[in-house]
Amino acid sequence: MRRIPTQADVAARAGVSRALVSMALSGRPEVAETTRTLILQASRDIGYRVNGPAANLARRRTSLLGVVLQDVANPFFSEVAAHIQDAAEAAGLTTLLNDGRRDAAREAQAVEVFLRLRVDGLVIVSPLQDAAALTAIGRQAPTVVVGQPVPAATVDFVHNDAAAGGRCATEHLLSLGHRDIAYLDVAAGVEEPLLLDRRAGYLAAMAAAGLSERTSVVSDIAADGDAARLVLNLARRPTALLAHNDVSAIAAMGVLAQAGIAIPGDISVVGYDNTRLAAMPQFDLTSVDQPRARTGETAFALLLERMGGREPGRTVRLEPNLIVRGSTAPISST
Amino acid sequence: MRRIPTQADVAARAGVSRALVSMALSGRPEVAETTRTLILQASRDIGYRVNGPAANLARRRTSLLGVVLQDVANPFFSEVAAHIQDAAEAAGLTTLLNDGRRDAAREAQAVEVFLRLRVDGLVIVSPLQDAAALTAIGRQAPTVVVGQPVPAATVDFVHNDAAAGGRCATEHLLSLGHRDIAYLDVAAGVEEPLLLDRRAGYLAAMAAAGLSERTSVVSDIAADGDAARLVLNLARRPTALLAHNDVSAIAAMGVLAQAGIAIPGDISVVGYDNTRLAAMPQFDLTSVDQPRARTGETAFALLLERMGGREPGRTVRLEPNLIVRGSTAPISST
DNA sequence: TTGAAAGCGCTAACAT
DNA sequence: ATGTTAGCGCTTTCAA
Numbered sequence: 001m002r003r004i005p006t007q008a009d010v011a012a013r014a015g016v017s018r019a020l021v022s023m024a025l026s027g028r029p030e031v032a033e034t035t036r037t038l039i040l041q042a043s044r045d046i047g048y049r050v051n052g053p054a055a056n057l058a059r060r061r062t063s064l065l066g067v068v069l070q071d072v073a074n075p076f077f078s079e080v081a082a083h084i085q086d087a088a089e090a091a092g093l094t095t096l097l098n099d100g101r102r103d104a105a106r107e108a109q110a111v112e113v114f115l116r117l118r119v120d121g122l123v124i125v126s127p128l129q130d131a132a133a134l135t136a137i138g139r140q141a142p143t144v145v146v147g148q149p150v151p152a153a154t155v156d157f158v159h160n161d162a163a164a165g166g167r168c169a170t171e172h173l174l175s176l177g178h179r180d181i182a183y184l185d186v187a188a189g190v191e192e193p194l195l196l197d198r199r200a201g202y203l204a205a206m207a208a209a210g211l212s213e214r215t216s217v218v219s220d221i222a223a224d225g226d227a228a229r230l231v232l233n234l235a236r237r238p239t240a241l242l243a244h245n246d247v248s249a250i251a252a253m254g255v256l257a258q259a260g261i262a263i264p265g266d267i268s269v270v271g272y273d274n275t276r277l278a279a280m281p282q283f284d285l286t287s288v289d290q291p292r293a294r295t296g297e298t299a300f301a302l303l304l305e306r307m308g309g310r311e312p313g314r315t316v317r318l319e320p321n322l323i324v325r326g327s328t329a330p331i332s333s334t
Numbered sequence: 335m336r337r338i339p340t341q342a343d344v345a346a347r348a349g350v351s352r353a354l355v356s357m358a359l360s361g362r363p364e365v366a367e368t369t370r371t372l373i374l375q376a377s378r379d380i381g382y383r384v385n386g387p388a389a390n391l392a393r394r395r396t397s398l399l400g401v402v403l404q405d406v407a408n409p410f411f412s413e414v415a416a417h418i419q420d421a422a423e424a425a426g427l428t429t430l431l432n433d434g435r436r437d438a439a440r441e442a443q444a445v446e447v448f449l450r451l452r453v454d455g456l457v458i459v460s461p462l463q464d465a466a467a468l469t470a471i472g473r474q475a476p477t478v479v480v481g482q483p484v485p486a487a488t489v490d491f492v493h494n495d496a497a498a499g500g501r502c503a504t505e506h507l508l509s510l511g512h513r514d515i516a517y518l519d520v521a522a523g524v525e526e527p528l529l530l531d532r533r534a535g536y537l538a539a540m541a542a543a544g545l546s547e548r549t550s551v552v553s554d555i556a557a558d559g560d561a562a563r564l565v566l567n568l569a570r571r572p573t574a575l576l577a578h579n580d581v582s583a584i585a586a587m588g589v590l591a592q593a594g595i596a597i598p599g600d601i602s603v604v605g606y607d608n609t610r611l612a613a614m615p616q617f618d619l620t621s622v623d624q625p626r627a628r629t630g631e632t633a634f635a636l637l638l639e640r641m642g643g644r645e646p647g648r649t650v651r652l653e654p655n656l657i658v659r660g661s662t663a664p665i666s667s668t
Numbered sequence: 669t670t671g672a673a674a675g676c677g678c679t680a681a682c683a684t
Numbered sequence: 685a686t687g688t689t690a691g692c693g694c695t696t697t698c699a700a
Contacts, residue, residue: 282588
């Protein structure tokens with residue numbers, strides 16, 4: 001592996017000055033067309049590739065966008081990232097990805113790496129760090145957070161309205177005639193605001209329909225399967241189930257199927273997140289979808305504003321929408 | 335947002351020279367302990383953070399490792415990446431991730447970005463690019479590929495023995511007494527070497543057991559569900575099903591369950607990949623596992639060798655192992 | 669143990 | 685339209 005060629009090598013080969021090479025390569029209009037072709041050819045001949053660190057140092061910016069995902073394995077996060085990347089590319093920014101691996105410390109580390117690289121902007125998807133940490137980050141670089149807003153004015157937020165999601169899922173079931181609607185919650189003690197809001201939406205819709213909370217079940221035990229079993233043992237079995245997420249819903253479907261209960265014949269089931277699982281034909285699960293594309297695009301739009309110098313923090317809330325599939329049906333008249 | 339502090343600011347505040355700050359911060363031993371503490375404190379006071387581009391330019395290396403995944407959403411890939419990252423961190427390298435998004439052009443772009451950043455090493459997980467492209471990349475930077483080896487001597491390969499996987503899954507079923515074992519293949523025309531090898535392993539095991547291929551079914555149609563339905567309609571229904579991956583296996587399980595066929599009572603099912611799905615209690619799918627940790631660690635070990643100057647290409651093949659769960663059972667004696 | 673000085677490869681302002 | 689030049693912020697000899 002011989003020495004990596006530099007602009008000087010290109011200049012020598014093309015018989016021009018180094019500066020001209022720089023200008024030609026960055027597509028500045030004041031370079032003569034013939035010269036540019038010459039330079040481009042020379043650069044290709046010797047396999048020149050711009051030295052990022054050098055260019056970034058000289059330009060005092062990197063055209064780099066750092067995206068940190070709480071968990072790369074979460075398809076919602078990675079799809080949002082893909083849309084951010086598309087938007088960034090259109091704006092001439094190069095996207096770098098990093099995985100927080102569901103760990104606050106690792107996430108902070110990933111952010112730190114980007115900050116050191118002097119990325120021009122930062123998007124953190126569903127951060128595990130607290131408001132103070134986010135505020136500090138926002139002071140270092142233009143930053144947008146995708147996820148629950150916290151009091152941190154130096155960063156912008158895009159989030160999906162979890163309460164609205166819980167509400168519209170519930171209303172869907174109500175409109176199908178269901179009155180006994182159980183909510184499959186997470187384990188007690190898990191206090192993710194997001195999940196609290198989903199439940200709150202459910203409760204609000206029930207209340208609005210004049211149904212007391214007593215007619216519904218909010219399970220609060222650990223395993224999803226156990227929660228579903230609990231529902232089975234109720235004196236008055238609900239006709240519909242709203243789960244806090246798809247995995248939980250699918251676990252419940254498994255338990256119900258084993259118990260010989262038909263879906264949606266005997267009981268309707270709704271999930272949340274509209275994951276790939278929900279769309280699988282064997283599950284065909286009605287589920288609340290969060291608009292991934294709009295989330296990503298909005299995040300990038302906010303980032304551009306920030307990079308443009310906007311100071312006051314902005315928060316954008318996006319509405320989820322229900323994807324109706326085969327796991328829900330009108331209440332049976334038996 | 336005021337000016338970003340530089341080493342000069344730290345030096346001024348600590349009352350020392352810039353060079354000393356650099357040495358102290360990079361932990362060089364020849365700096366007096368008291369001076370170092372002083373400098374560290376000053377650096378913290380003014381919120382100094384090394385300028386990556388500048389440092390990388392001056393050092394002529396970056397201590398950066400670029401990892402490009404074919405598809406970040408594939409949990410096998412992202413878990414391998416996590417293990418690579420752990421190994422790299424232990425070796426003092428910082429890992430940067432990027433997503434090829436299942437597109438050869440985008441993947442090439444991601445590699446290009448890393449090359450420009452002058453990463454010290456590159457790992458590409460399951461690349462979509464051809465041998466020529468990989469060879470070219472390997473010439474630019476020490477590179478290890480996780481996935482099917484191709485003739486590209488400038489890069490190293492780590493891959494999992496797909497044939498062995500197909501074989502051991504089949505042998506498991508054979509040892510349970512199954513003789514009629516159907517293989518659920520991908521759609522005809524998909525010629526991924528990996529999948530061909532999985533099937534080849536199955537065929538080899540069947541042949542070794544003295545079972546002609548005629549006793550088995552290799553479906554070659556598009557949708558997994560359809561393939562399973564095909565199996566149902568066979569004159570002589572197999573007692574076991576080996577699928578080319580977990581998703582396919584689970585789709586088949588859905589079809590079978592709907593048809594009232596018990597698993598594993600009437601038919602045993604084996605998947606491939608040991609995804610999260612396979613472990614879910616409602617599926618409890620026996621599946622072939624590829625050792626994610628060892629794959630990642632091996633990839634990084636090879637990379638270190640390359641970075642250390644080794645020239646000839648190396649290929650390491652890892653053995654998969656079967657995770658036996660509840661979807662397989664001895665053939666029923668009915 | 670500390671400081672001075674010379675680049676690293678590039679960009680951009682200025683000069684021609 | 686092209687060339688000259690002065691840094692960007694840092695690391696790293698080499699001297700003191």
